[in-house]
Amino acid sequence: MLQRMLSRWRFERLRALLLEGSLGFAFWLAACLLAACLADAAFSLPQAVRYGVFLGGAAAFLYGFYRFLLGPLARVEPFGLLRAAGRRHPSVREYLRPAWELLSSGTGPNVSAELAEEHIRRTERLLARLPSAPVFPLRAPRGSLKRLGAVAVFWGLGLPWLKDGASLHRVLSPWRDVRLEALLEVRPGNSRVPWGSPVDISASWRAARFEPPALWLRSEGAWQKADWDSEGAKPSYRVGALTSPLEYQLRHKDLRSEVYLLTPAPFAHLTQLAAKVQLPGRRPPLELKLEAGGEIAALRGSWVTLSGLPDRAVESASLWPSFMSVPIRMKPGPGGRWEAGFPLNENGSLKLDVLSAEGLRDPSPVPFPLKALDDRPPSVELLSPSFELEISPRERLPVTYDARDDYGLSAISLVYRAANNPETRVPLRRLQGDPLESLGDYLWDLSRLPPGALVEFRVEAFDNASPKPQAGASRKGVLRLVDFETAHAKTLSQWKLAQSALQSLSEREKDAARRLRAMGDAPPEAREALQREWEAAEARLMREWESSTQSLDQLAAAMREDAYANPGMSEAAQAAAAAMKALKAGDLSRARHSARTGDLPAAAKEHDKLAAKVQRTAEMLKEGAETQALQDLWAEAHRMDQAGSEISQALGKLSAGGKAPSEAEKRRLDEALSNLRRQMESLDKTIASMPKADPGSMRDKNRKVFVVPLNSARRTMDALSAALARGDYEAAAKIAKRLSEELAQVRAALSEAAKAQAGGGEDAFSKKMEGILEMWKDAAQGQARCLQMTQGIEERRMQNLRGLQEDLLKKLAALQAAVVRESAELGTPVPSDAMAWMQKTLKEFEKGQVEEAPKLLGLAAMRLRAQAAAILKPAPDAPPPSVEKLGALAVREDEIRSMLQEGVKAPQADEGDLSERMAGAAVQGQVRRKTESLEESLEALEREGAALPSEALGALSQAQPEQRAGEGKLNSADIPGARKHQERALELLEQGMKSLSEAMQQQQRIEQQCLSPFGKPRGTARPMSGGGRTGSDTSFVPLPRSEDYQPPREIREEIERSLRERRPEPFDEIIREYLKKMSQ
Template sequence: MTDNINILISDSKKRIGFFYIVKNFAKIFIVVFLSLFLNFFADIFSISSFTYRVLLWLTTAGFILFLAIKTFLRINRLKNADGQFAILLQKKNPALKDDLINAVQLKGDSGIETSQELAEKFVKQTSEKISPDLSKTVISFNSVKSVFIIFFVLFVNVALFYDSFQFNRYLLPFKRDIKILVVPGDIAITAGSNVNIYATIKTEKSTPFLFFKEKNSDWHKSKMKQISDDKYSGIIEKITDDTEYYVELLDSRSQRYKIKIVAPLTIADIQIEYFYPQNIGLQNKIVNESDIESPIGTTVKISARVNKKIKEAFLLTDTAEKIKMEIPDGEKDILTSLLVIQNQKEDWIEAESVDGDSYQPIKHKIGIIKNNPPTVEIISPAFDVMISENGILKIVYSAEDDFGIKEIEINYLTLKKKNLLKSFSKPETKIIDDYEISVSELGLKPGDIVQYQLVVADNNMLIGNSKIYTIEILSYEMEHKIIENALSDFNNELREILSRQLQSNTLLSKQDFENALKMQKNTKELTSAGIDNFQKILEKMKDDPLTTYQIYNEYKNLSETLSALEKQKMLDAINSISDKQYEQAKQKQEEITDELERLSGISENILKNQKMEDMLSTVREMSDTSANIEENLNNMKAMPNAEKMKELQKAMAQLSELTGKLAEKISQLPKETPDEFANDENVKKIDLAEMRLTADEMKWTLEVGNIDKAIELAQKLSRQISDMLNSVENAAQSVSGGKNAELEEKLNRSLSELNEIIESQKNIITDTQKTDAKRLEKILALQKELIEKLAELQKQAISELQNSKMLLEKSTATPVNIYNLYVSPEIKMNIVLREFITEKIDKSRQLLTEIINELDILHKNINIKKSAEHVLKSRATEQKILSELTNFSPEKTAIFNKEDFEGHKKLSETQKLNRQKTGELKQKLSKLADRTASIPSDAVGNISSSEKSMESGAGELSNSNIPSSLDFEKKALDDLLNGKDAMEKASSQMKQMPGAGGTMGTSGQIRMRGNGAGGHTGFRTGFVKIPSKDDYKPPKEFREEIIKSLRQKYPQKYETIIKDYFKRLIE
């Protein structure tokens, strides 16, 4: 049975040895796995090196050797460890107690002093008790579980990262198997170039680094980028010196490569020589530019300088042309080639040097200059024009062509006629010039309309046209006559409007409201129609060179005033008549009548001034014509010419015609011009007969060919006309200019007076405001006392209501819902009390009214007499509070003292004095307004309204009614300021009038004055005597001159009109 003990000990040794070997093998693999991961992570973080891998390998090998030796020694010790195993088994099996260890000792040690039989018996007994299966308890898996878990985890991770591990590199560190293929290796480049470095790694998956350095500089490190599975790239930028480089992967590196800087093949100093086609007209030229810009058909010679000896070179274009470039004789570094420009867009040079260097071509642009048609533009006047039949229109034009203008013509489309303006022997690409169109040379008459345009041509027979404009031939005198007739009709319309207004006034005075209303409406309609028609006249006047600014402006102001009268006062009159408000309607009609009478008188005076200006314009035109005749005579003396004689005869005929016009206007002087002008002594002394005799004598002298005598007579005629012109101008200036100066002076004085009145009124308002501030302060003090009193009453009212409520609460017969009627008045009464206490009365009046009504309802619903009496007392108190609050109006004696009343009287007197000044100013303005439309009726109306407000304000001040007086004072000031604005506008217009006499033609179409036919506008200063109206009498010679004029020949179109005029003069 001893075999059981031996078997048990033997099995235990085997089991422990096996587990120990397995455990240590697991540890060995753990160390190996850890070594793999340490190498792997070192590669990832780029900290791996040959030394690192060797040290790690040695460390790993040391651990493995240590574990192997330790395992061997441990297993060897197991052979003589029976006692130890017995102890171990006894610990694992406590039931054995010490029997097993004693049996093992007795069995193995015969030297124990124990009976052999007893020993054997004890061993035998122990063996029988022991089972060999106890060896399984000697060691358990738990003792090696942690080692196997670590082993399993590492094993799984190694399996997962198997493809990422480089086992040869990790396990065989002394073997270098990394292969790095580097491109481009050794190369030569030009300075400043960039070089791309490519590395192919076939055995490793880590990222390589690029190391490089220029000559005499430090190494630089750059991480390469992966561009495919095993290929990486890096770049060395802007290399300016010889450079070395290599690629390093982990602890391996490639060989060093060199980048050498060499001079590149360059092409510079490109020169372009242009040979233009002959029909273009451009001069050949040479430019130092690389881009080409020329018209089609141009031959260009391209020259370029190179820095190396050339093997071959070509000029290429985007149209697939490839032209070989040549080196001219005697040149070593110059390439040339010819190119005909067609439709190419780019060109470039490709060249190769004898050392194999190629030129990196740069593309140059080829711009085709299109041969566009030439352009021509009329700069001024760039619109349709109207001109007299003898006028000259000066046009300013510009023309432009890409390569050169050949000629410019003017084409009269209506006449189907062309005239050459300018031609060029040498090409001009751009010009600005002018040209005069003589209307008389075109044979045009008033009423004709001619279209014209400019035509420009270049050397390629391409043409360009300007915009088409028209020239309308006018007779300013005839148009001016039409305007004057229309103005005369307008005066008649004004008189008709005034007549109908007077009829409406008469009907209203009879209380005939219906017919008065019809007539007032009729008057308004007639006025509206008259204004519309007059606006058309004003538009014509703007284009009339014979209308002065002063006259136009007067009529414009008259139109605006009449329009305001029709839209405001006439409409107010209609409304008042419709409402049968007699006094108000009567007042409006009187204002309308006064204004219509004023405007009618002003309109007639303006027309008389216009007639005076017409006469002045005719005399000025005669002066110009006379000067023209004298100039032509002098020219004929120097060089006789049939054409000049024709012009002279034409000018003399024109002078005769103007004399006839002047005679007609002189005959109408007393009737159609201002009295001051018609009665001027110098005007009355105008002797047309003497001028006619001088003109006839000059005509006869010319017929016999005596030029010197004719010149002498022309000079005499010029002096006569000049004297007449001075007389007429001085008389006109005295009437019109002096009148304007007088009006302006009076208006400016009135403005000064108005400013004084305004300042005085401002002072009055300031003093009144101070008085009003004292009044308000006193009223606030009185109001505060009242509120304190009302607060006490309100407390009493609340107390009475509370008493009523308390009596109800003591009664057992009181309905419950009666208390609801107390809620609302109690709340509102407390709100009123709070407002009284805070002296902020916002809702008290409204709340008190509501409280009184609610207390009435409450009183009706209370059946207890004493409680109802308290409600009535509360209501009576609330009613008293409301009454005092509503009727609060302190007596003046409570507000003002004696000194205050005296101050009010004094301030009232000041206001009356200012009113008196305002009334005097109103009278002055009324007289001025009757003489000019520049002063609008609103100005006088504002001053008049201000006067009335001042009067009312003074009355209120005398009665110490400060608030109302302040309102009247402020209204008076507003009216004064409005009147001032109107007067300043009128003054500004008057300042423009003395110097205003220019052409009115500034809207839509210009009016250009032709030589000898367009008249003048404006004034010339001088001194004349002002005759009386009775001093005027046409001289006998004048009447004889008219009779002779009837026998003269005149242009057929004017003959009937002129003879009719003359007949009316002598009838």
């Protein structure tokens, strides 16, 4: 009975414990799972964290299973059940445990079997009378139910965040991560969009989240993070213009979406557009090539057929003129081209609507402007000359024009009026094929126009209108025929006069020097006659000087007015004229003053120098005449080259045409050949008459030889005349081309010869002056180093002297401090003012600044003596002790004052000071020798003919005595004196170096200007209303030909086409900047 009851109670207990444990286990399981899911929903836990949560949850699950379900089984033991039953039924409480022990363990040694059996029977009787109600009723604990209810409420509140099940899935199976698309709505996903159109990328959480995901983009290269344009519940990002494939991906914590691709789908367009314009009443039709946005312009009433080739599969196409109410459907034609036509009756625009096979069409196609034109007269632009000009009748003026007409040109003419004569018309071109534009030029032979005449001209063009062509004219051009040759001949004549005058003046100067030496060597009785002769010779010399300077001034003025004068030689002539005036005012005046004061040797020496300088100026003019002659030859060769090119072009046209020339063409050819032959003969004579260098001279040795193939050109000229005489125009064209090439070689050879003559290469004066200037800089730097060394010696001496002075002041301060201390001990007898003076003196000594100390010491001594006398006066026989002390103090003040006034002696020079002075003197000697060598180089360069400033030579002459004096002062230990001489020497060297640098720059400018005519195409005209080379630049300028305008026109047309092309708006600024740079 007891065992049966115990089994029933065990079952009841296990049932109750399992119910309670299940409820507790369910509570904690639901609570932990809810917490993990809410944490993931709120913070999107990374996978590693979720792995940790899962593993921790698994461990907690096992622990909870043991804690709530397995653990209670261990508590179901018999004694616990018996105690619980005893508490439930108190009547059997005392019987149950002993009865169970007797049943399970038997009787012990002190218990009889009868007593045990009786106890068991009594216990069973009591158990039988117990009610049948269970000891452990099956009831759920109220606390567990409350906790489960709370968890259920929280699960209900969290359902809005957990309804998609993604967080539950992520927490319970972290190894099977969900894609971000399960949490997000991504638009537009993978998509094809129209090329160049904007695209909006957006993403929104399916459930509430705290922050937007990250957007990553990749077009080319690596991924890059992009910022959302707008944030919030639905962030978005706009791609301004999609022109290339773009990948994008969304990322949030460790979650990533798939990689989406946005692909630009280009619109279908018609390429290779062409318009066929059938003009009213005209055949054949005009063919026009079109670019995107290109204008379609034709006569009003024309029929325009537009065709193009699709760049991809096309569903349909149509064109829509703005003045029509419905579009015109285009049809495919041969070769895959789509075409349609329309009447052009008014101005407007035309749009092409092309639908691709993908169903895309350009929402804003580029419009083609339509212009219905009335037949207007041609427009003519005179491109060159672009200014009013002056030109020689010997030149050929290139007249460059650009004529245009809306429907075709037929002829172009040159119309001019010279002075008051009637207008003359010269046919320039008869155009075939009715071109819409004609860019060309005409070499206008001006030799038939009256010299000095003012000529007005224009270019006229005629269109192909019928029955009467319309005419259009360019702006008016103006030219004046100027006889530059006469002005140039005047310059050359004045050149010779100036050169002759300088040669004569040089001989006069040499004669003056001889006379002065003879007068200085003559006995006193003969000097009077020689003096009279000298006065007459001096008067003639002054007249020669006046004549030479005037002649040089006239040459410089003539060259300023001469358009053919070499610009470098023109500046050289002006510099020579200024130098001659400076010689007359300076060196000549000094020579005359020396002669008047009786210093005849010095006067003779000055006149020798003047003779040499004048002679060098004359040689400069002689060399410049060669440069000018070569420039004139080069100009003549250029005219020949131009004439040969014209003949070659004329014969080339005749040969290409295959027809014999007309009588007028023959006359023009014969005349051109005769003119060219005369030019060649004139050039040959000019070359033969060029000035020659003196045989054996340095210039003759350095002269270069250039071969001018003039004889070969003359033989080719004879062959050309023979071919023309026998009527073989094909052979004549080939010979004329060879003649043109040979004449170009003649011009090139003369150009090289002129450059060699004008430039001089490494032997140029400017190069030599540059080398001397480097030597000068070295000497000046050496002089600066000498000055620094002297200043260093002086500074060290001053430092030593300051040290001795500081020691003296310290000694005087100690003595003065003793006097002040004893005065203070003496007390009342010492006057207060004397005490104040002594204390002030002590302060100056202690500060090391002596200002009033000598004065104060004297006052203090006088005041102390006066005080002693005042004390002694009442009792002269028995003086008090203070009188003697006051006198002793006054004596000590006098001694201090004497020591202060004597000061310190200069320190004796030691071995270091001596070695530094010797080194400074040695360096100064080296610099002086460099200066002497520099003077010799400068004098040698002057003897060669270089125009050197007198200031430079004078500076060197004055610097050397200063350098010698400085060297001597260093040797005699006079450091301040050496420093003054060295400072003066450095100042002179720097002044002279500046003067030489300016002279070198002027020489470089002259040499560059001498070469300037040969470094560019020869100019044939100059702007009107000016002459010479002063003020604004009025020198000759080269005039452009038609081929010079072709590249700029092509670039302009390319830019216009590019500006009409359609492109995404963000590219506009970049492309505009590129086109701007390309057009510059």
